[in-house]
Every structure is written in structure tokens, then in C-alpha cells.
Amino acid sequence: MTLLLRYLKPYKKSIAALLILMFGGIMLELYLPTLMANMVDFGIAKEDMDYVYQTGGWMLFCSIFAVALTVGVNYLSSGVAHGFGKDLRRSLFVQVQKFSLQQFERFGPASLMTRTTNDIRQVQDLVNALFGMMTRAPIMLLGGILLAFYRDSMLSLVFIAVLPVLAGIIFLIMRKAVPLFGLLQLKTDRLNLIIREKLSGIRVIRAFNRTEYENGRFNQANEDYRDTGIKVNKITAYLFPAMSMVMSVTNVSIVWFGGIRIDQGHMQIGNLMAFLQYAMMIMVALIMLSMMFVMIPRAQASANRIADVLRLEPTIADAGSNKLATEIKGRIEFAEVTFRYPGAANPALRSVSFQAGPGETTAIIGSTGSGKTTLLQLIPRLYDVESGAILIDGVDIRDMPQRSLRSRIGYVTQKASLFRGTIADNVAFGRDQLAPDQLEEALRIAQALDFVRSKEKGADEEVAQGGANFSGGQKQRLSIARALARKPAIYLFDDSFSALDYKTDAELRKALKQVTGDATILIVAQRVSTVKDADRIIVLHEGAISGIGSHEELLSSNNIYREIVASQLTEEESA
Incomplete structure (x- = not known):
């Protein structure tokens, strides 16, 4: 939570102003019972109507002014809270954009969406309450207790008996509720994940007649979320009845013992009325604090989830040197590149080395899972290599600014x-x-x-x-x-012609050749017809290069390429 509080710095002036207004409003509210006590004891009891009217006028003025100050506090606190939420959402969004694909996949889209919306809303609501109830309640509590002691120190012993009971109730309830708030947010992630999968995969679900199955998955997650929410609410629901019961007992005790002290001549009626109002203020302050004890754990769970994202240092960052040629020609060199996905036993690419120059088309072909897409994703630094280096015009891409590197690449993804x-x-x-x-x-x-x-x-x-x-x-x-x-210097086509018919595919490649003469082109493809006219064909097998050469050279020297060609020969001849 401390990490997120820095986003309140731009609103220091507004926070200072609302605290001043809040303090002034609370002081006026605390002064009202004193005025009422004086009006009863010195005005009504002595039948001094001028004093009653004068004191009543002051009470009316203080009430109206306190309301105006409270409205100002609510206006400022709302502005601070919503500004805080806006800044936090922007920072979270910008941070996610810096993540490598590995880091992005660590959280997953559904969880990141929940953190950017629901979790930030929880923290934003807490900040709004922080400058409302949470700041107001301690001041009113302390002021009410001090003024109550000032009115009658003996009668104030009731509070000494009551406050530990209230603290014990709050502690017992929060000890059971706090762990469930974090669990509730995890179940929100799960629910969002299932909804996102169902909506994005609706065509597949219907095509395979799995609607009922997906409805079952959703119902299970939905009921699980509901049950956890009910369990949390059941626990916290004990708080307010317990507080109300303690308040009622406190009021009865004050009236009972206050009546005895009035009968003994130690207290006046006006003082008892003021004492009751201070007691009510103290109880209201405690209720506000108890509401905060409900909000804080849930917001703390959300804040920790947000902080997990903000604290994560992007693994792909610009180097301090920021080397960059003034004019990139687009020559690409893979030098003994090895890459492994997190948690994978074997590398996706092993000791891959080749060169691709301007004006050349380099095609990459291989079986599914051979590492073709991975190879292309390393060039714009969507991932970073485990070992070896990728150079563009002799400069390691890790020494280039990411923005400048990617601005020179035209990348067409597989999907x-x-x-x-x-x-x-x-x-x-x-x-x-x-x-x-x-x-x-x-x-x-x-x-x-x-x-x-x-x-x-x-x-x-x-x-x-x-x-x-x-x-x-x-x-x-x-x-x-x-x-x-x-119009980049480098084109990366990741199986980008797979949905095209052979005629459109051929026309597209012919048109590309006319306008990309000076560019470096890398094409990942499954069709032999798409790659056979390339200047260079790289055959990948299980993450390693099995062969490099032209179509004719590989036909005569590479068994894997021959198998691929043989598997497509009939289809291509008929086309």
C-alpha cells in the first residue's frame, strides 16, 4: 500500500485544503453540544429567552457552516480519489506495455484486467474514505472523549469499560475476514478468465457443441465466488449488530448513571444532554472506524496485487549505450542464438546462426513446434535470447532503443x-x-x-x-x-499467407518483390510454394537448423526438406 501512496503526491495541496476544512467542520460539530448544554442550563432552566435565542442562532450558524465545510471536504476528497485512480491505472497500463511476453504471460490477460479495474477501484474507494471517514473518525473520537471527560470525568469511566470490548469484537471479526478478502480477488481473476475464454472462443464452443460444458464451468466459478463473498459478508455482518448493541448498552448506562449523578447534585441536565451527544459522536466515530476495518483488508489485498505488477522490473530494457546506426540497412545476423521458455526442459532454439541481407528473402520452414515463430519474435525483442546475439547491421539489438528498433520492422503475426x-x-x-x-x-x-x-x-x-x-x-x-x-527496412512474415488461396498468395508475393527490393524479408511458412523462390531457405528441426540453401540445393541434400516437399507435392501439382 505504501508504494501506491506516492501517487497522492500531485494532490498535496488539495489534501492539505480538505484536512483544514475537515478539522474546522469537526470542531464546529464538537462545539454544538456545548452550546446546547449552555442553552439548557443557563437559558431554559433560568427562563432567559434572549440567551436561548442568541445561543440557538449560534447553533444554527455553526450547523450550516459545518455542513458547507463537509460538502467542500467531500468534493475535494472525491477529486483526489478519482485523480489517484486515474494516475494509478495509467501507470499500471504503461508498466504492462514494458513487459516481455514472458512477464505478460506470468500474470495473464484476465488477471491484469482485474487488477486494472476491480483492484484499482477497491484502492480508490479506500483513498476516498481515507480523507472522509478514516481521517474524520479519529479526530471526532479523540475530541469527543476529551470533551466528555471535561463534562464529567466520573461518567466517562463508561467509555473505559466499553472501548476494550469494541476493540476485541473488531479484532476477532477481522482476524477471520482478512484472509478471505485476498481469496475473493483470486476468485474474481478465475471468473474473469472463464468469461474471457468463453466470449473469445464462442465459435469453437458452439462448433464443438460444448455450450453446456462451458456453462457448467462458469456456474462452478460463479458459485465459488458467490460462496466466498457470502462467507466474508457473514463474518463482517456480525460487526454492525455488535457495535449497535454496545452503543445501546452505553447509552442506557450513561442515562442510568447520569440520572444518579444529577439526583446527587454532581451534574446538570444540560451537561448530561451534551454528554449523551458526545457519546453518540464517539459511537458514530467507532462505527466509521469499524467500516474502515472492513474496507482496509480488501483494499490491502488489491493494493498488493497492483504493487506486484508495478514492482516487477521489465526484463527487456534499453541499454545505457543505445547504439544505433543512423541509417539501418537491415542486415540481420543470428550468432549462436539459444532461447528457452520459462520452465521448459529443452530450449526452443539451439545455437541458431545465419545471416539475411538487404534485398534478400529468407524463408524459414519446418514442422510444427520447430521454433519458427519463436525465431521471428526474437528480432523485435518480444523475448530476449538466453545466449548468443542477434545483430542488425553489426549492432546487437540489445544495445538499440526498443522504439527505434521496432520502428524499422514490419511484423505480420501468425494470428x-x-x-x-x-x-x-x-x-x-x-x-x-x-x-x-x-x-x-x-x-x-x-x-x-x-x-x-x-x-x-x-x-x-x-x-x-x-x-x-x-x-x-x-x-x-x-x-x-x-x-x-x-515502409520498414525489415519485413517479418509469420505464416502470414496461410489463409490465402494459391492464386492470391502468388500475386501477393509477386507484388511484394517489386516494392521491397532493398528490404530484408524473413518469411515463416508451411507451404513449399511460398518459400521455394526465396534466396535462402532455412530448415528448422526441433529448434536447430537442419539445413540452409536454395530450394534445389535442399531437395538434393536435406532429408527433412524432401519430406516436407513430398507431403505437399500432390496438393501443389493440382493447384
Whole structure:
């Protein structure tokens, strides 16, 4: 929680102002019982109506002024809390953007969403209460006790008997409730994960007729969350009835013993009335504190989850040297690169070495799980190598600023990702500005211009979340257009032609060759037809390079490549 409090620094002036207003309001509220006691003892008892009117006027003024100060406090505390929440959400979002894919996968999307929304809301609500109830209650509690002692020290012994009882009740309830608050947040993660999987995989669920099964999974997680929430609420529900009972006993005791002291002549009626009001203020302050004891554990659990993300140092960071050639030509060199996923027994890539130069197309082929996608992901530093080095124009990419490195790469992922907005927005995603003719050129080269023009709004056609309103082939072509629009020095195509028919695939590769003459191109593909015209073909097998050469060279010298070609020969001949 301490880590998160630094986000309150920009609001120091507002916090100081609200504390001053709050203190003033509390002092006025504490002064009201004294005025009432004086009005009863010196005005009503002595039938001095002028004194009654004068004191009543002061009470009315103090009440109105206290209300105005309280409104000001609520306004400022709300602004501080929501500003704090906004800054914290922004920091959390920015921090996640810095994570490597390994670190991102450590938390998972569902948990990160919960931490960015529900957990921050819990902490934000606590901050709002911190400058409301939590600050107000101790001041009112202390002030009420002191003024009650001032009114009648003997009668105040009731509080000495009551306060330990209240403290014991709060301690026993919180000891059982606190562990459950952290568990409740974990169950929120689980529920969000299942909902996210169900919504994103709705097509697969329906296609395999697993709707009832998924409903069962959701119901189980939902009921588990409900049961934990009920258990927490059952425990904390004892708090307020117990507090009310203690308050009632306290009031009865004050009236009982206060009546005895009035009868003995040690106390006046006005003093007893003021004492009862101070007792009520003390009890209200204790109720506010007990509410805070309910809020704090849950917010603390949420704060710890947020801090876990903020404390995690990104494993991929810019080096202090920040070496970068003024003009990147795009020559890529893998020098004995080895990479292993966290917890994996065997490396995904082992001692991989090759070079790819400008104006050349290097294709990578191999069986599923051979490390093709992993190899491409290492170039823009989505992961960092375990050993060895990747160099661009002779400079280790770990010595380059990530922003500059990635700005020179056009990367088309294996799974085409589109974002909400228009087609034009998605194609221009990697550029600050994209002229209409540049947009049209990128779409034309990507073989997407015809289907875009067929849309009612053309390039201004809306794209649904994840590109759900486009086919797989259309999404791939738009993703390729997005990479082309950057005009980078390096193109990375990760099985980006798999959803295209052979004719479109051939036309796309022909168009690419005309406009990417000086660029370095790396293509991961499953089809031999996609890679056979490449300047260099790399055959990966179980994370290691099995062979490098042209199509003809590998046919004559590499058994694995021959097997791949043989498995596709009939299909390609018929095409």
C-alpha cells in the first residue's frame, strides 16, 4: 500500500485544503453540544429567552457552516480519489506495455484486467474514505472523549469499560475476514478468465457443441465466488449488530448513571444532554472506524496485487549505450542464438546462426513446434535470447532503443490482429500519418484493395473488435498492408499467407518483390510454394537448423526438406 501512496503526491495541496476544512467542520460539530448544554442550563432552566435565542442562532450558524465545510471536504476528497485512480491505472497500463511476453504471460490477460479495474477501484474507494471517514473518525473520537471527560470525568469511566470490548469484537471479526478478502480477488481473476475464454472462443464452443460444458464451468466459478463473498459478508455482518448493541448498552448506562449523578447534585441536565451527544459522536466515530476495518483488508489485498505488477522490473530494457546506426540497412545476423521458455526442459532454439541481407528473402520452414515463430519474435525483442546475439547491421539489438528498433520492422503475426476503428485506422496503425495514396498503395500490394472498395464506406468501413466482421484471409491481407505502410527496412512474415488461396498468395508475393527490393524479408511458412523462390531457405528441426540453401540445393541434400516437399507435392501439382 505504501508504494501506491506516492501517487497522492500531485494532490498535496488539495489534501492539505480538505484536512483544514475537515478539522474546522469537526470542531464546529464538537462545539454544538456545548452550546446546547449552555442553552439548557443557563437559558431554559433560568427562563432567559434572549440567551436561548442568541445561543440557538449560534447553533444554527455553526450547523450550516459545518455542513458547507463537509460538502467542500467531500468534493475535494472525491477529486483526489478519482485523480489517484486515474494516475494509478495509467501507470499500471504503461508498466504492462514494458513487459516481455514472458512477464505478460506470468500474470495473464484476465488477471491484469482485474487488477486494472476491480483492484484499482477497491484502492480508490479506500483513498476516498481515507480523507472522509478514516481521517474524520479519529479526530471526532479523540475530541469527543476529551470533551466528555471535561463534562464529567466520573461518567466517562463508561467509555473505559466499553472501548476494550469494541476493540476485541473488531479484532476477532477481522482476524477471520482478512484472509478471505485476498481469496475473493483470486476468485474474481478465475471468473474473469472463464468469461474471457468463453466470449473469445464462442465459435469453437458452439462448433464443438460444448455450450453446456462451458456453462457448467462458469456456474462452478460463479458459485465459488458467490460462496466466498457470502462467507466474508457473514463474518463482517456480525460487526454492525455488535457495535449497535454496545452503543445501546452505553447509552442506557450513561442515562442510568447520569440520572444518579444529577439526583446527587454532581451534574446538570444540560451537561448530561451534551454528554449523551458526545457519546453518540464517539459511537458514530467507532462505527466509521469499524467500516474502515472492513474496507482496509480488501483494499490491502488489491493494493498488493497492483504493487506486484508495478514492482516487477521489465526484463527487456534499453541499454545505457543505445547504439544505433543512423541509417539501418537491415542486415540481420543470428550468432549462436539459444532461447528457452520459462520452465521448459529443452530450449526452443539451439545455437541458431545465419545471416539475411538487404534485398534478400529468407524463408524459414519446418514442422510444427520447430521454433519458427519463436525465431521471428526474437528480432523485435518480444523475448530476449538466453545466449548468443542477434545483430542488425553489426549492432546487437540489445544495445538499440526498443522504439527505434521496432520502428524499422514490419511484423505480420501468425494470428492476424485488428483493432476497433476503420480499415484506414488499422492500416495506418504503425504510422503517425498516412496519405490516401499511400493507403491505397499498401492495400493494392497486399491484394486487399478490391474487397476494401467493395465495402459501402471503403477504407472508412468500421472494423469490429478483433476484426470479427472480416474473414481470415481479409484480416491477413489487412495485417500485411499495415506492415507495408510503414515502409520498414525489415519485413517479418509469420505464416502470414496461410489463409490465402494459391492464386492470391502468388500475386501477393509477386507484388511484394517489386516494392521491397532493398528490404530484408524473413518469411515463416508451411507451404513449399511460398518459400521455394526465396534466396535462402532455412530448415528448422526441433529448434536447430537442419539445413540452409536454395530450394534445389535442399531437395538434393536435406532429408527433412524432401519430406516436407513430398507431403505437399500432390496438393501443389493440382493447384
